[in-house]
Amino acid sequence: MFIRLYHFSYGSSSDIIAVITGKRRAPKEAAARIHTVERRAGRRPVRAAASEEMKRGGSGKENRKVKVLIIGGVAAGTKVAAKLKREDFGADVTILTMGKDISYAGCGLPYYVGDVIRDRKQLIVNTPASFEKLTGVRVVTETEAVKVNRQEKTVEAVSTVTGERSVYGYDKLVIATGASPIKPPLEGMDLEGVFFMRTPKDAITLRERIEAGDVKRAVVVGGGFIGLEVAENLLARGIKVSVIDMAPHVLPGFDPEMAEYVEEHLADKGIMTFTGTRLEGFLGEGRLEKVQTSRRAMKADLAVLSIGIRPNTGFLADSGIELMPNKTVKVDAYFRTSDEDIYAVGDCATVTNRETGQPAWSPMGSSANIEGRLLAKTLAGGGQPYPGVLQTAVCRLPGLNAGRTGLSQEQAKAAGYDPVSVVTVVDDKAHYYPGAGNFIVKMTADRATGKFLGIQVLGPGAVDKMVDIAVTALTLKASLADLENMDLAYAPPFSTAIHPFVHTVNILLNKMSGAFETMTPEEFAAGAAGEYQIVDAAVQPSLKNVPYLDLTKIDGPVDGFARDAKLLLVCTKGKRAYMVQNRLKYFGYTNTKVLEGGATFNRVEDDE
Numbered sequence: 001m002f003i004r005l006y007h008f009s010y011g012s013s014s015d016i017i018a019v020i021t022g023k024r025r026a027p028k029e030a031a032a033r034i035h036t037v038e039r040r041a042g043r044r045p046v047r048a049a050a051s052e053e054m055k056r057g058g059s060g061k062e063n064r065k066v067k068v069l070i071i072g073g074v075a076a077g078t079k080v081a082a083k084l085k086r087e088d089f090g091a092d093v094t095i096l097t098m099g100k101d102i103s104y105a106g107c108g109l110p111y112y113v114g115d116v117i118r119d120r121k122q123l124i125v126n127t128p129a130s131f132e133k134l135t136g137v138r139v140v141t142e143t144e145a146v147k148v149n150r151q152e153k154t155v156e157a158v159s160t161v162t163g164e165r166s167v168y169g170y171d172k173l174v175i176a177t178g179a180s181p182i183k184p185p186l187e188g189m190d191l192e193g194v195f196f197m198r199t200p201k202d203a204i205t206l207r208e209r210i211e212a213g214d215v216k217r218a219v220v221v222g223g224g225f226i227g228l229e230v231a232e233n234l235l236a237r238g239i240k241v242s243v244i245d246m247a248p249h250v251l252p253g254f255d256p257e258m259a260e261y262v263e264e265h266l267a268d269k270g271i272m273t274f275t276g277t278r279l280e281g282f283l284g285e286g287r288l289e290k291v292q293t294s295r296r297a298m299k300a301d302l303a304v305l306s307i308g309i310r311p312n313t314g315f316l317a318d319s320g321i322e323l324m325p326n327k328t329v330k331v332d333a334y335f336r337t338s339d340e341d342i343y344a345v346g347d348c349a350t351v352t353n354r355e356t357g358q359p360a361w362s363p364m365g366s367s368a369n370i371e372g373r374l375l376a377k378t379l380a381g382g383g384q385p386y387p388g389v390l391q392t393a394v395c396r397l398p399g400l401n402a403g404r405t406g407l408s409q410e411q412a413k414a415a416g417y418d419p420v421s422v423v424t425v426v427d428d429k430a431h432y433y434p435g436a437g438n439f440i441v442k443m444t445a446d447r448a449t450g451k452f453l454g455i456q457v458l459g460p461g462a463v464d465k466m467v468d469i470a471v472t473a474l475t476l477k478a479s480l481a482d483l484e485n486m487d488l489a490y491a492p493p494f495s496t497a498i499h500p501f502v503h504t505v506n507i508l509l510n511k512m513s514g515a516f517e518t519m520t521p522e523e524f525a526a527g528a529a530g531e532y533q534i535v536d537a538a539v540q541p542s543l544k545n546v547p548y549l550d551l552t553k554i555d556g557p558v559d560g561f562a563r564d565a566k567l568l569l570v571c572t573k574g575k576r577a578y579m580v581q582n583r584l585k586y587f588g589y590t591n592t593k594v595l596e597g598g599a600t601f602n603r604v605e606d607d608e
């Protein structure tokens, strides 16, 4: 048994990695050996030097370099590494990662399947070699970290190619190991035709399968953002797609009525969603033929499982590093774990929700990058605390985009707010401009303070624009009053004269003041319209078998309607009905309500 020593050319220090070959040496023994070698080489023990340096708040530029070892080399890991080297090129930074690739575009994978991204090379943002050249970071691929020895400050790793074991020393350790798809122990998981969607290899093999032909039907298991993106791209390839999900609705994080709208829209476009439906297994002889669900067996040539992810933290089990109940790493606002020299970022860590201050797991590429950048600054000596996530997300579906940020109405209630929400249908650009469409918006605020709490937006256009304004508002802790008169950009191809975001703020303020009295889509669906007479208040009569009220003709009490009659005013979007309500109030009507979102958002039966 012997230890080979490697001296790498980056930086000026000699960086020692011990590779243990032959009989496996006990980790502690091996680690001790590394430190012995370092001492003989005439250096101070790294730990002592590092902690003195960190205590001084030094950047590592002056004396010996602090060794930063990063486990995981995709979004968070490469971001920490690259930014740290920009902050301090002298820093000694090594990435250990399990895969062959680093820095790949995980978020682009569904679009490769759909042939929107044509060339697989476009998925690889950087190869290990180009990343090393660009940044000066050392990258060790196809190497799995299997154990962290905190006392020795070493990480044991195994080559995924040769099985060779090695030990890496660190002063500061960053865990950026991400997460892996949940693979339930069900019958038929190994059948040809059962796919996942996490790595470039997953997308490449799925696309190859599609291009080999003969794929007519697919079942996507999981109606979260990734599952729906995969469904969209399978549909684009001419495949008949069904989505099943155990939850009552697709799109977690959206309130039920918003998710229901999406489900109906998907059905119109040819993607059937079966919610409340559990996956029970895969059936077939060597090759997938059916997906067994709690509802029935569904014919399928392929299935893509996207039922959630689990953090890759199994190798930390004996490390003493504190984990959350969901096995993500618990970190403070500086991403420090329960060990002050070990940090965690990205999908493997739980951070906080900026609005509620509660622990939040936000496995998103956006969060991974922001966290990685911030941690690099901390490691370089100039960090700031991370304010946390807002659970912002956006996703493209066939003919409809969906975005959200902040708290949904349900989440706001759970967080102890007294939330008030409104659903609006507003123009996304000047209505006369070619290509104009609607945004369907659900905006939520705190009733008592008017604090803006969150938004959910659906529409064919730039829903991200609406979401991003909301993110800014949340970040600056704005109230609706702060947002009322924002001077946002307008020209007909882009927006409306009063921006659709501000328009919705105004509608919510009107609702809160009592000027706009409404029935919510949730109340309507629950049967609240029962005691009301539905009145068509649209620009043109649009509902059958209900009386029509033309705004332009209301100039006094309306024949046939008592002033205390309970009237539910329905138009296409909600705006015209509001104007009718306003006019009726003037003439003494006291019991009118407007159906939020009108006939666009609600299923208003013609004969009701």
Ligand SMILES: Cc1cc2nc3c(=O)[nH]c(=O)nc-3n(C[C@H](O)[C@H](O)[C@H](O)COP(=O)(O)OP(=O)(O)OC[C@H]3O[C@@H](n4cnc5c(N)ncnc54)[C@H](O)[C@@H]3O)c2cc1C
Pocket: 071, 072, 073, 074, 075, 076, 077, 096, 097, 098, 099, 106, 107, 108, 109, 110, 143, 144, 145, 146, 176, 177, 178, 179, 197, 198, 199, 226, 312, 315, 345, 346, 347, 348, 363, 364, 365, 366, 367, 368
């Ligand atoms: C199909 C898809 C679409 C997505 N779309 C979006 C989107 O549109 N927007 C968005 O914000 N987010 C999106 N995401 C999420 C985003 O990709 C992840 O949040 C992000 O990649 C997390 O980065 P990470 O560095 O924490 O983890 P990962 O990207 O998972 O990287 C971790 C790396 O660590 C390696 N590793 C794990 N364990 C070990 C170990 N023991 N030793 C060594 N290496 C290890 C893994 O092999 C992996 O390469 C999408 C994800 C997928 C799969």
